[in-house]
Amino acid sequence: MIRDLSFLPPTISNLVAESSVGKLLLYTSLFSAVISGLLLTIIYYSVLLVAHVPRQPLESEEFYRTVTPDGAISEPLPLSSLREPAETHLSVVIPAYNESGRIESMLSETFSFLETYLPESSGKAWEVIVVDDGSADDTSEVALRFAQARGETSGRMRVCTLAKNRGKGGAVNHGMMHARGRYILFADADGASQFSDLDNLLGQLQKVERNGRGIAVGSRAHMLKTEAVVKRSYVRNFMMHGFHSFLYVFGIRSVRDTQCGFKLFTRKAAVQIFPNMHNEGWIFDVEILILAERKRIPIVEVPISWHEVPGSKMELAKDSIQMAVDLVSIRMAYVLGIYHDGWHLDEVEYVSPAEKKKQ
Known part of the structure; x- marks a missing residue:
């Protein structure tokens, strides 16, 4: 007492x-x-x-391969850094895990559109970065053979091969951290999104862009009552609606479709988000939006065309439970100060490895 x-x-x-x-x-x-x-x-x-701790890249993962002017596959070459000034108008990052059967079709659509949309005469260079997330098949080789067959010898196709699987979020993060574009898109390798919708995404992004910062989120929310969604299994649709309700409860309300794999970023927005990412699994899209909201980066949700493609790598029941757990842990980790959003690093000037050695 x-x-x-x-x-x-x-x-x-x-x-x-x-x-x-x-x-x-x-x-x-x-x-x-x-x-x-x-x-x-x-x-x-x-x-x-x-709480997730992102895996640091292995030394071998800091390189890429491409097709040389003589049509051969290059030796590994060092990747660029997101913190360096932009070298191209657009970068397209494609995360790929065991996608040897689907990626060629997606790449064909991507290259065909970009060659017309951003021809050499426009003066707006572009690149495609395929990030092979430790695939057990020959995803990397399929992508490189595609570039060879197409006569793509300008170095616009870069293939990064991760030695160990990181998860979709980790693969996207790796590609974004080494993209050279003023605008950077990540797009799923299954080709479910119509790539030509990039034009609308870019137009809407430029309308909301402020001080070089902005994000355009491709959205399928307008398709909830369309045949493409209605014909999916009852369990899959039930999980989808349940997940959306869960997101709403945890304060993710500015974007109706958080999981669409078709998102466009300004370079400055990418610099402020991806070095500060933690989650490398399926829920990484939500952390992107949490960081964007915390940093007051303008976001616009843009309807896109989309269709179901067989061969999803997601295990519905198991991964849905993991996503729910990850959502709670991400939200709470920021609230409790376990995760930090890196405000103090946003304006840090990039110093190349060569410059660091001189210092």
Whole structure:
């Protein structure tokens, strides 16, 4: 029992000393404070336990291969850095895991559109970066053979091969961190999105862009009652609606379709987001939006054309549960200060490895 009340202000000390009710209130308040502190500690360390720590790239993953002017496949060449000034108008990042059967069709659509949309005469250079996420098949070789067959010898096709699988979010992050474009798009390798919708995405992005920052999010939300979505399995649609409700509860309300794999960034927005990413799984799109909102980066949601493509790598039940757990941990990790959004790094000037050696 607490007998020494000298730590309280005199008026409160006298009141408590003279009143049994006052003592009860004091003990109740102290007990509540202890329990609250204990619960907060348990929550903090529970979130810390499940919070993701991104894998750092291996040395071999800091290189890419391309097709040389003589039509051969190059030796590994060093990748550029996102923090360097832009060298091209557009970069397209394509994460790919065991996509040898689908990626060639997607690349064909991508190159055909870009060659017309941004011809050499426009003076707006572009590049395509395929990030092979530790595939067990020959995804990297299929992409390189595609470039050879197309006579693509300008170096616009870059293939990065990760030695170990990182997850879709990790593969996207790797490509974004080494993109050279003023605008950077990431697009799924399955070709479910119509690539020509890039034109609309770019137009809408330029309307909301502020101080070089902006994000255009491709969206399928307008298709909820269309045949493409209605004909999907009941379980898949139930999971989709449940996930959207879960996102709403956790405050992700500015974008109706967070998971569409067709998102366009200004370079400055990418610099402020991707070096600060933590999650490398399916839920990484949500962390992008959380960071964008925390940094007040303008976001516009743009309807796109989309169709279901067989061969998804997602295991519906298992991955849906993992996404729900990850969503809670991401939100709480930012609230509790376990994750930081890197405000202090946003304007740091890039110093190349060569310059660092001179210093």
